[in-house]
Amino acid sequence: MRIAHIASNTFREAVRDRVLYNLIAFALLLSGAAILVGQISIEIEKLVVINLGLTAVSLFGVVIAIFIGIGLVSKEIEKRTLYTVLSRPVRRWEFIVGKFFGLAGTLVVNTFFMAIGVFAALFYVSHKFVRADALILVALYFIVLQFLIVCALALLFSSFSSPLLSAVFAFSLFVIGSFAEDLRNFAALAHGVSRWLATGAAYLVPNFSAFNVITSIAHEQPVAGQLILQNTLYAVFYAIMALSGAVLIFEYRDLK
Amino acid sequence: MTQRKKITIIASACLVLSLAASSFVLHRTDQLRPQATLDEVLLLSSPKVIKRASLGYDGLMACIYWTRAVQYFGYRHHYYATSYNLLAPLLEITTHLDPHLVVAYEFGTSFLAPKPPYGAGEPERAIELMNYGIQNNPDNWHLYYDLGFVYYMQLHDYKDAAETFERGSQIPNAHPFLKVLAAQMAQHAGEYETARMLWSATYQTTQDKQIKENAVEHLRALRVDEDVQQLQDAVTRFGVRTGRLPASMAELVAAEGLPGTPVDPDGHPYKLTPEGRVEVRVPDDFPFATKGLPPGYKPSPNFHSL
Numbered sequence: 001m002r003i004a005h006i007a008s009n010t011f012r013e014a015v016r017d018r019v020l021y022n023l024i025a026f027a028l029l030l031s032g033a034a035i036l037v038g039q040i041s042i043e044i045e046k047l048v049v050i051n052l053g054l055t056a057v058s059l060f061g062v063v064i065a066i067f068i069g070i071g072l073v074s075k076e077i078e079k080r081t082l083y084t085v086l087s088r089p090v091r092r093w094e095f096i097v098g099k100f101f102g103l104a105g106t107l108v109v110n111t112f113f114m115a116i117g118v119f120a121a122l123f124y125v126s127h128k129f130v131r132a133d134a135l136i137l138v139a140l141y142f143i144v145l146q147f148l149i150v151c152a153l154a155l156l157f158s159s160f161s162s163p164l165l166s167a168v169f170a171f172s173l174f175v176i177g178s179f180a181e182d183l184r185n186f187a188a189l190a191h192g193v194s195r196w197l198a199t200g201a202a203y204l205v206p207n208f209s210a211f212n213v214i215t216s217i218a219h220e221q222p223v224a225g226q227l228i229l230q231n232t233l234y235a236v237f238y239a240i241m242a243l244s245g246a247v248l249i250f251e252y253r254d255l256k
Numbered sequence: 257m258t259q260r261k262k263i264t265i266i267a268s269a270c271l272v273l274s275l276a277a278s279s280f281v282l283h284r285t286d287q288l289r290p291q292a293t294l295d296e297v298l299l300l301s302s303p304k305v306i307k308r309a310s311l312g313y314d315g316l317m318a319c320i321y322w323t324r325a326v327q328y329f330g331y332r333h334h335y336y337a338t339s340y341n342l343l344a345p346l347l348e349i350t351t352h353l354d355p356h357l358v359v360a361y362e363f364g365t366s367f368l369a370p371k372p373p374y375g376a377g378e379p380e381r382a383i384e385l386m387n388y389g390i391q392n393n394p395d396n397w398h399l400y401y402d403l404g405f406v407y408y409m410q411l412h413d414y415k416d417a418a419e420t421f422e423r424g425s426q427i428p429n430a431h432p433f434l435k436v437l438a439a440q441m442a443q444h445a446g447e448y449e450t451a452r453m454l455w456s457a458t459y460q461t462t463q464d465k466q467i468k469e470n471a472v473e474h475l476r477a478l479r480v481d482e483d484v485q486q487l488q489d490a491v492t493r494f495g496v497r498t499g500r501l502p503a504s505m506a507e508l509v510a511a512e513g514l515p516g517t518p519v520d521p522d523g524h525p526y527k528l529t530p531e532g533r534v535e536v537r538v539p540d541d542f543p544f545a546t547k548g549l550p551p552g553y554k555p556s557p558n559f560h561s562l
Contacts, residue, residue: 037323041323041326043464044319044322044357044359048316051318052316055316059313179308209312212313215314215318216356219356
């Protein structure tokens with residue numbers, strides 16, 4: 001119950017911070033692309049709407065997750081509101097978990113409205129929906145899973161570092177996570193200690209490449225049910241891992 | 257007037273004037289450096305590097321590079337360019353980023369293969385591109401058709417064309433005409449009928465308006481080529497028979513017993529020059545015709561011609 005309260009307050013605070021204004025930029029971007037691309041390119045209107053729409057959903061969300069996530073703890077300390085919260089019967093771990101769910105909820109709502117925009121733009125260029133368009137929902141689901149990981153990581157860094165450094169760490173991990181497959185390939189080619197280190201790093205950093213099915217979905221290629229299940233489990237486990245780290249650090253942090 | 261209002265007016269005026277001034281200066285600078293903004297620059301030319309840099313959003317990057325390739329081709333084609341140095345690299349980057357972007361192979365080959373001014377005049381690179389497309393989309397019979405088309409039309413390599421059509425015909429759900437084309441290619445390669453069959457097949461199988469228009473233009477040009485060839489043969493026969501050239505088309509028609517004055521696909525009568533050459537009245541109406549054109553005639557490039 002206390003977690004739900006903190007989560008709803010985090011959500012309200014994000015809305016008050018005009019986070020959802022990004023939807024306007026998103027709508028302009030998508031409608032502009034839907035109208036313009038047909039005139040400057042050949043036969044890729046639908047592909048562009050899907051690729052651009054889902055890429056924008058993903059990037060806008062990651063940016064929001066990082067910029068809001070890194071300030072969730074530090075801002076409360078800076079404004080001294082954290083002390084008011086913790087003086088009530090709220091445990092530190094509940095505060096962290098509540099913040100996580102609040103931010104994740106904000107991103108889910110944001111993604112929901114963006115998804116409506118993507119489908120509207122798709123209808124504008126195709127004049128109809130086909131069965132394969134439902135695959136876009138899978139891509140959106142994977143994007144939301146990606147957000148869960150990024151939110152948890154931003155919170156983890158926010159629990160012990162300054163907002164600027166947290167942003168740098170979170171962005172770096174996002175980029176490294178996008179190259180996770182390359183890191184694994186490098187590990188396979190390395191020998192001895194380097195191999196162990198590279199393999200360890202490959203498993204430690206988040207693997208975002210498995211969540212990116214945008215290109216294949218744009219070509220109406222189905223996604224295996226097994227991948228959906230495994231990505232879900234991976235995102236949940238990874239987010240719990242990062243959140244646990246955040247809870248542990250925050251639990252022992254000297255707030256005086 | 258309050259101080260705040262004064263500042264608002266002055267600041268607004270400064271903003272508008274400085275924006276106008278900077279735009280004006282930039283415009284003048286562009287005139288000093290024509291082509292500067294459209295210079296042939298490909299800052300990153302390695303498809304692998306670009307794929308990595310796209311952070312997994314390679315589908316969107318492929319769309320961007322494909323649009324860039326279309327714009328590049330369209331711009332250079334419009335300005336009578338005879339070289340298209342960046343076209344092949346742009347297409348390679350596009351297809352490396354998204355190997356399933358079939359449109360890039362289909363249109364890409366028709367940009368690359370034809371001789372300038374209709375294309376880049378690089379049929380070998382078109383074949384490379386299409387082979388990469390087939391490798392990544394082995395179930396798409398359209399790609400085999402397009403590859404066979406390049407072998408036939410640009411390289412006049414009838415053996416490879418027949419082989420490619422044959423390979424394409426073995427794909428499940430392939431259009432039956434691929435089998436026919438393979439056989440036709442083996443027996444009647446180089447004949448007008450075979451070329452007509454290819455362009456007719458293109459017209460029937462594509463959904464794209466521009467490709468349809470292009471196929472119609474080629475079919476019209478084929479008819480002109482065939483008509484002119486037959487009339488030219490008639491002029492030769494007349495010369496052998498009488499020892500002189502026919503004085504007019506009417507004399508040729510009468511001598512050959514033709515049903516009427518021969519006309520081109522637009523209904524204009526063919527003309528016979530005093531030197532005995534058969535020509536079309538309006539060459540610009542048949543940009544792909546190879547016969548019946550005045551000596552030294554150069555067709556004006558048409559953006560829609562693929």
